[in-house]
Amino acid sequence: MNQDLFNYIQNHKSEIFDRWLVLMNDVETERIKNIVSEQVYVNVSSDFVNLLLAKAFRDQENFAEELEEVVGRVVSLGWPLAYLTQGVRNLGHVVVEGYVNSEHVKADQTHSELFYRFDKWLSPIYNKIVEQYSNSWENTVMLQKVALQELSAPLIPVFDKITVMPLVGTIDTDRAKKIMENLLQGVVKHRSEVVLIDITGVPVVDTMVAHHIIQAAEAVRLVGAKCLLVGIRPEIAQTIVNLGINLNEIITKNSLKKGVEFALEMTERKIVDIESEE
Incomplete structure (x- = not known):
């Protein structure tokens, strides 16, 4: 990822997040918003997007822990995996399209080339999110099963x-x-x-x-x-x-x-x- 793209992300975080929210309206957000308030949805989404964008600026040593926390919140709220996976894809679209339409883009850089590079950078994060969601979900189901077993035959x-x-x-x-x-x-x-x-x-x-x-x-x-x-x-x-x-x-x-x-x-x-x- 080049320095100009880094600079664009850093200077347009708020705009990127707002455009990302618009794209996310198609990812079961109606069902999600029926579970939690609009403010909770925005807060969790903001933490998720900011964590991904922050990863672009430095190789955070605590990224895995912070990602685990965010994914755990998503699982505990009952949100689908599609919210996270599509969220990563939509973030790629928003960043690349916004950058292409900005004054930072160079003439010899094509839209597809930029998207490929950014998507290649996001792929490991995408896989990590799927893994974290799966682990968190399995852990939640296991804890629920134990709790149900304890309550299933009380004396x-x-x-x-x-x-x-x-x-x-x-x-x-x-x-x-x-x-x-x-x-x-x-x-x-x-x-x-x-x-x-x-x-x-x-x-x-x-x-x-x-x-x-x-x-x-x-x-x-x-x-x-x-x-x-x-x-x-x-x-x-x-x-x-x-x-x-x-x-x-x-x-x-x-x-x-x-x-x-x-x-x-x-x-x-x-x-x-x-x-x-x-």
């Missing part, structure tokens, strides 16, 4: 010696393992005598799901507690019967309320209406 103490595990959504093999782990750890931690597994929010109970529940109940029994299965809706009960699934070893109730009442009885307690006692 909640509701009374002394009584805990409840509410299950919501589809139960697959990985989640079943998490349920088993949380059950066993929670029973010991809370010194539970009765555990209620609430399947009100489980849309489908098939043979595999029932098998996992039976295994969980057996594991709870082995550590000295009893398991109640609650929240069995009529359609779920019909499915269990049609599939020939044997739940004879598990106490079942059709609602969490009835399950809690029965669990209290099992621990020699009950809910008392104060007004009736008076």
Whole structure:
């Protein structure tokens, strides 16, 4: 990249950014602007463009770290990769076209030649952005998966010696393992005598799901507690019967309320209406 082009970029940063914003209106910006305010969009875009332009003046030692930070912000905001990749391309177009139309360009320099040179300079940065976005996205997905797993099978103490595990959504093999782990750890931690597994929010109970529940109940029994299965809706009960699934070893109730009442009885307690006692 020649010195005249360097000078043009340095003296026209504001103009370059404004023209870049106009070009970027075609890159899913409507969806992006529905997520964040106009000011946030402009601020993030300004940081991104200024970082790329600053790279043109010096080989920044901390460029990778700063780029990682900007890309991380883009990922956290839920913006598409196209915003960054097309942003790099559009910056090349804006800089070269602006330079060609300025008084700095030399007569022997063609538009295609200038664009080729500038695009060649941008290519490594383009590849770095794709790599950073991919890494940041994978890291975000991994953290979300871990968080969802932690929230997918919570064991909640509701009374002394009584805990409840509410299950919501589809139960697959990985989640079943998490349920088993949380059950066993929670029973010991809370010194539970009765555990209620609430399947009100489980849309489908098939043979595999029932098998996992039976295994969980057996594991709870082995550590000295009893398991109640609650929240069995009529359609779920019909499915269990049609599939020939044997739940004879598990106490079942059709609602969490009835399950809690029965669990209290099992621990020699009950809910008392104060007004009736008076």
